[in-house]
Amino acid sequence: MPHTEIRNVTVTRYLSPLREGGSMPAIAEADDGFLYVLKFRGAGQGVKALIAELIGGEIARALQLKVPEIVFAQLNEAFGRTEPDEEIQDLLKASTGLNLALHYLSGSVTYDPAAISMNNMLASQIVWLDSLLMNVDRTARNTNLLWWNKEIWLIDHGAALYFHHSWDNWKEQALKPFTMIKNHVLIAQATELDQVDVQFRSLLTEATIRSIVELVPDEWLVKDAPFTSPAEHREAYIHFLTSRVAHSAVFINEARQHVQK
Numbered sequence: 001m002p003h004t005e006i007r008n009v010t011v012t013r014y015l016s017p018l019r020e021g022g023s024m025p026a027i028a029e030a031d032d033g034f035l036y037v038l039k040f041r042g043a044g045q046g047v048k049a050l051i052a053e054l055i056g057g058e059i060a061r062a063l064q065l066k067v068p069e070i071v072f073a074q075l076n077e078a079f080g081r082t083e084p085d086e087e088i089q090d091l092l093k094a095s096t097g098l099n100l101a102l103h104y105l106s107g108s109v110t111y112d113p114a115a116i117s118m119n120n121m122l123a124s125q126i127v128w129l130d131s132l133l134m135n136v137d138r139t140a141r142n143t144n145l146l147w148w149n150k151e152i153w154l155i156d157h158g159a160a161l162y163f164h165h166s167w168d169n170w171k172e173q174a175l176k177p178f179t180m181i182k183n184h185v186l187i188a189q190a191t192e193l194d195q196v197d198v199q200f201r202s203l204l205t206e207a208t209i210r211s212i213v214e215l216v217p218d219e220w221l222v223k224d225a226p227f228t229s230p231a232e233h234r235e236a237y238i239h240f241l242t243s244r245v246a247h248s249a250v251f252i253n254e255a256r257q258h259v260q261k
Contacts, residue, residue, distance in 0.1 A: 010074045036101035042094025047220040049158035050100040056157025058212045066153040073101040111145035123189035124196045131178045131251035133160035174243040177254035213237045
């Protein structure tokens with residue numbers, strides 16, 4: 001399945017920080033007139049978080065889950081000069097250049113399992129995705145799910161693919177269970193993992209994975225990794241993800257141990 005190109009926008013107005021996020025994303029307006037949640041390359045986890053956000057979000061979209069549109073967001077140097085808050089000013093200055101942003105879902109509310117019902121099939125799909133991506137950040141304390149237009153939308157995949165912060169034994173990591181799935185907000189409802197596995201393995205082909213990883217800009221792939229080129233770096237992500245899909249039984253078996261009987 002060919003993957004859609006990612007649009008490019010230029011940030012025209014910084015509106016407000018979202019201080020509940022550890023990386024301090026912000027609501028910003030771009031030159032297309034839309035509002036976005038802007039994720040900064042100068043934040044704590046740097047471009048690695050942006051890579052995980054892009055790959056994780058677009059894999060979720062390829063699996064037909066709801067994800068806000070992801071765009072590349074250019075931040076000009078001038079933004080850091082006028083911001084009165086020193087912490088935000090430093091972040092803006094450190095983030096000059098190419099960043100990532102998600103379309104702002106105005107009027108959305110955070111998913112609360114006590115207030116919003118979700119069927120077991122969708123819960124199983126999200127648990128499968130997060131097991132694949134090794135996403136540690138979809139817990140009851142921080143669901144990273146939004147309720148918007150009477151549908152569940154997935155956000156914030158920047159904490160996924162955490163192996164890439166060191167790349168230690170990354171080929172072995174691809175074949176390991178994701179033990180942190182026990183903390184997933186939806187794990188008790190993930191009763192349809194076997195059916196989801198058949199569906200998602202058919203959708204997430206090597207060609208689809210490759211088309212998504214190829215969206216990652218070269219400039220995000222040139223440092224802090226044991227590879228000689230952006231192309232080699234991309235191939236490592238592709239190898240990791242295709243291996244993990246091929247051995248999905250490993251992470252399904254782990255998740256199944258924590259599903260409500």
